[in-house]
Amino acid sequence: MKEILTQIxxxxxxxxxxxxxxxxxxxxxxxxxxxxxxxxxxxIFWKQVRAKSFHHIDFDRQRIIGNYIVDFYVKKLGLIVEIDGWSHDLKKDYDELRQKYLESLGLKIFRVTDFDVKNNLSVVMKDLENFVVENYGC
Structure with a gap:
């Protein structure tokens, strides 16, 4: 049985x-x-999750995984958080390859838009909670 990290x-x-x-x-x-x-x-997102302030979960900012740099990473969950800005509209194929590669390593990816972080932060944090519960809860 897997060890419990926290509760949400x-x-x-x-x-x-x-x-x-x-x-x-x-x-x-x-x-x-x-x-x-x-x-x-x-x-803005970092201020919400740094120092284990999001359910006592430790986030790393800007983490190298393979040939990519991910925005945020939770080691104990194998969870990547990506904040997609306008530039991602221009590189859908790249993002798709990148996501497939990262998922092939056993990682899960939570994507959110730059707009939502700036304008709907409480919704983003609730969606992140739900994502963590759905993917890592029992």
Missing amino acids: NGIPIHKNFVENLPYNPKLKALLNEKRKAGILSEV
Whole structure:
């Protein structure tokens, strides 16, 4: 039986740590640039989840997985949170390949729009709760 990480609305959330994720060290410089860029929607979301403030779940910001940098990552769940801005409209094929690759590693991806983070944050956080319960709850 899997270890319980936390509870959301009384529902136990089980750990789903994905081991041995690939890592491309050549992306480290780009990672630091992305962190410094301070994209508003990412900063807003980070303020909601940093320091285990979202149901005591530990989020990493800007994590390298394989040849990609994901916006947010929860190690103990194998969960990626992606905030899609307008640029994603122009790269649907790339995003689809990227998502298939990440899912092939056993990871789950929660996608939200930049607009929703800026304008419907409470809905985004509720949707994230529901996603975690559906995918990791028992």
